[in-house]
Amino acid sequence: MKFVDEVRIYVKAGDGGNGAVAFRREKFIERGGPNGGDGGNGGSVVFVANPQLTTLLDYRYQQHHRAKNGEHGMGSDCNGHGAEDMILQVPVGTLIRNEQTGELLVDLSDPGQQYVAAKGGRGGLGNMNFATSTRQTPRFAQDGGKGEEVTLRLELKLLADVGLLGFPNAGKSTFISRVSRARPKVADYPFTTLVPNLGMVQYKDNLSFVMADIPGIIEGASEGVGLGHQFLRHVERCKVLVHLIDMGAEGEGRKPLDDFNILNAELKKYSAELASKPQVVAANKLDLTEARERLGPFTEALRRKGIRVYPVSCATGEGMQALMDAVAEVLFTSRTDKLHVEMPAKKAPAKKAASKALAKKAATQAARKGAAKKAPAKKAAAKKAPAKKAPAKKAAAKKSSRKPVAKKAVRKAPAKKAARKALAKKTVRKAPAKKAARKAPVKKSGGRR
Structure with missing residues (x-):
């Protein structure tokens, strides 16, 4: 059997039957009135998932599918016969898409699942349905509706658990x-x-x-x-x-x-x-x-x-x-x-990191050894240089600190001496008064004697 998993088909539902325009004409019955029957419904196109099928081969060579139309209404209140639906069997797992838009209409993934792809037209009403008290003899009826038509693309996806x-x-x-x-x-x-x-x-x-x-x-x-x-x-x-x-x-x-x-x-x-x-x-x-x-x-x-x-x-x-x-x-x-x-890749970076760490340690140790050999000369030079410059800086600092102090002392010394001389003068001037005060009682006492 040839395997076919994708086809393009055209489907059309049946049209509805037209309603009839008829009047009752019987012997001894006057003014029988309208008795036109209704038209039958058109058949629809229905897809059914069949688990016994595994290919879309049947639709490769027959690509047009039309459902039957409904029968027209007749007189004597006879309605038209409705058409049967067209059943199209497809494998389970068939996808139905609109060919023009590419829209997915349905996925028939379950056995027995049905989908109406094109709905049949509705049958028209006969003139007996339009009779009223004011319009007792209607001479018109309703036409049947048109069935749907569409172009579809069927795709088969097999239902399997393991591929x-x-x-x-x-x-x-x-x-x-x-x-x-x-x-x-x-x-x-x-x-x-x-x-x-x-x-x-x-x-x-x-x-x-x-x-x-x-x-x-x-x-x-x-x-x-x-x-x-x-x-x-x-x-x-x-x-x-x-x-x-x-x-x-x-x-x-x-x-x-x-x-x-x-x-x-x-x-x-x-x-x-x-x-x-x-x-x-x-x-x-x-x-x-x-x-x-x-x-x-x-x-x-x-x-x-x-x-x-x-x-x-x-x-x-x-x-x-x-x-x-x-x-x-x-x-x-x-x-x-x-x-x-x-994954063993987790251990590999650790080994690489350890080897890199060892390499870094070796490099740092080598650098330290080289620096240790060169360090004494540099340190000696560093020690000698500040030994010569430090006394000069300190002497300059001492001189700069001593000079302003000496000046201040020289400037302030006369003021202190002047203050001392003033105090001495005051004491010298006040001393005769005290002596006079001490001598005065002696004179007085001597007078009394």
């Missing part, structure tokens, strides 16, 4: 054929897988999940190289991505680490959300000798980024159980502990 990514011929088809009952084409040339394949994986404890295998992605896929990256839409709904690395890849410039970086770059170009999904990195083809030789450097390179690598061999089944356990844990518990590993 397989990798370069062409990396072993994705072999992987899904080993863990499920899917039997995709397996060959020894690139681009063996041209369409996505789904497989139901039966895990432990009656748990199961759907795995999708998509065609290989190569460098430049975002620009149309190879099969392009249009198939990446089928893993957008996946919760976990398994990145298969071809450890035995041969070719000019092919290295496992380069393949890993190139594929992640293509994922980011397609969708940043898709690139941020949890990835389980599996190093495949360990049954080859050259693959085991490349495993060590590749594991160490990803360990520096904190990413754990699961070595497996899809051909022999080596390491498959550990890989499936990691996938199931992320899928059912949302825990990503097994996908990461402790």
Whole structure:
């Protein structure tokens, strides 16, 4: 069966039937009045998600879909028959967009989900509906409404829980054929897988999940190289991505680490959300000798980024159980502990810092030793220089301090001497008075005698 995941179709709903203009004409009945019936409703176009379908192949060759119109009304109060809706079966996971505006109308992600893409026209009313007490013979009726018409674009995104990514011929088809009952084409040339394949994986404890295998992605896929990256839409709904690395890849410039970086770059170009999904990195083809030789450097390179690598061999089944356990844990518990590993890059800076610190210490010690050898000469010169200049400065300071003091003393000395002389004069002048006072009583007493 050919796989088709994108089509463009035109849908038109049915028109409603016109109302009838009729009057009752029977024997022995006068003035029977209007009896025109109503028209029937037109059929609508309805999309239904069918889990049994996996492709849009039916709409590739039949692109125009028209629902039936409603029947017209008739006399004798007979209404027209309404048309049945047109049911279009599409796979679960189909996106319906408006072709002109690009607007997403609906995502049919649940089985049995329905969506009315074009609504049918309403049937017109017959003339019996317009009869009144003042207008007993209406000779007109209502026309039916037109059905909606629109051009749609259908896109299929497969509903899968786990998606397989990798370069062409990396072993994705072999992987899904080993863990499920899917039997995709397996060959020894690139681009063996041209369409996505789904497989139901039966895990432990009656748990199961759907795995999708998509065609290989190569460098430049975002620009149309190879099969392009249009198939990446089928893993957008996946919760976990398994990145298969071809450890035995041969070719000019092919290295496992380069393949890993190139594929992640293509994922980011397609969708940043898709690139941020949890990835389980599996190093495949360990049954080859050259693959085991490349495993060590590749594991160490990803360990520096904190990413754990699961070595497996899809051909022999080596390491498959550990890989499936990691996938199931992320899928059912949302825990990503097994996908990461402790980064050894934290210790490397410490060693570098220690070596730098030792180098700095050695440099400082060498500088100190060199400075210690040159220091005595400099210190001696420093000691001699201030010894010669210091006395001169001190003598000048003493002289400058003594001169103003001497002047002050010379200037102030006469004032003190003058004060002393004045006091002496006062005492000299007052002394005769005291002597006279002392002598006076003697004279008086002598007179009395």
